[in-house]
Amino acid sequence: MRLAELSERSGVSTATIKYYLREGLLTPGRQINATTAEYDEEHLRRLRLVRAMIQVGRVPVATVREVLRHVDDDSLGRTIRLGAALWALPQVPEPDEEDEHIRAAHREVDQLLETLGWSNARALVTISPAYRSLVVAIATFRRLGYDWDPELNLAYARLMHQAAVLDLDFVETHPSEAEKVETAVAGAIFVEPMLQALHRLAQEEESARRYGFE
Template sequence: MKLAELSDRSGLPAATIKYYLREQLLPAGRRITATQAEYGDDHLRRLRLVRALIQVGKMPVATARQVLAAVEDESLDQNVRLGAAVWALPQGPKPVEDDPATAVARREVELLMRHLGWCKSLEAGDDSPAWGTLVVAVAALVRLGYPCEADDLAPYARAAAQLAVTDLDLVEQFSSTPLEQVEAAVALTVLYEPVLLSLRRLAQAEESKHRFGTEG
């Protein structure tokens, strides 16, 4: 397909596609004349991923390029490629190490990982962006005096473990090749996080109605 058709099918302006080409977020098309190139379904799928990363995930172009590099690195096994790609997604702030609440939070998170048997997560420690974000969140609970011990966090972790099974089941159903699976996992991580947040708040409202609501 020509650039105009790629633009129509992707829903992206031709100028945006040209920008992604210049920034090496999209592979060059097959040159057919001095001024024209031809694009295929791979370009269309890549544009969907780039759009999810930049427009939905609010990811800087340079970071998006790192994600795509991890996705395409065939020297990595599937688990490592998936982890490298997801780790490059935007994360929260890093823990403040001189905050006493951080030390308490780190201890409870480590205890939680041991209780769950999540050895790899424990080994990753501060190298994992998600680990750091979790420590920051738990530290906030510590400072405000809300329940935040490992036993308090465990139900959330078990629910997250079940969600992870659902996530990867969807990735395997949605994609047919290892490369597509990594791409789908990155895109779905970005796209489904607001879905999960919204569903949690709706579920809270429903549970509150059952517990505390009155007729009429």
């Protein structure tokens, strides 16, 4: 397809597509002559992802470029490729390791991973932003004085493992490695808010069941 058709099918203006091409967010089309290039379904799929990341996910262009660099790096195994792409997304700041609540949260999270038998997750603790996010969240909760039972974290973690199985089962339905990683990235940006919304709806439903509307 030509640029005009790519624009029409994607709903993205030709000017914006040209900008994405200049920024390296889309690979160049197949050059037909000096002024015309041809694009395919992969360009259309990637364009829709880029547009959604920037417009809906509010991901900066430089970050999108970094994420896609890992998505397209077929020299990496799938786990590292996926991890690198997800880790390039905006993350929580590095925690203050001198903070007593942070140190206690590290111990709590390490114990949680050991109890779960998540040896692969434990191997990534020094580099995984998700590990840092969990440490910061638990530390913040403790700092506010809430008595959150570690057994609750264990129960939630087991539920999240079931969600992860569903996630990767869905990822596996896509044919190419790039599509698999793209789908996982899209899930991190768009499915996580959906799960959060479902969680809150479930809380509202359970609250109504228990306490009514009075």
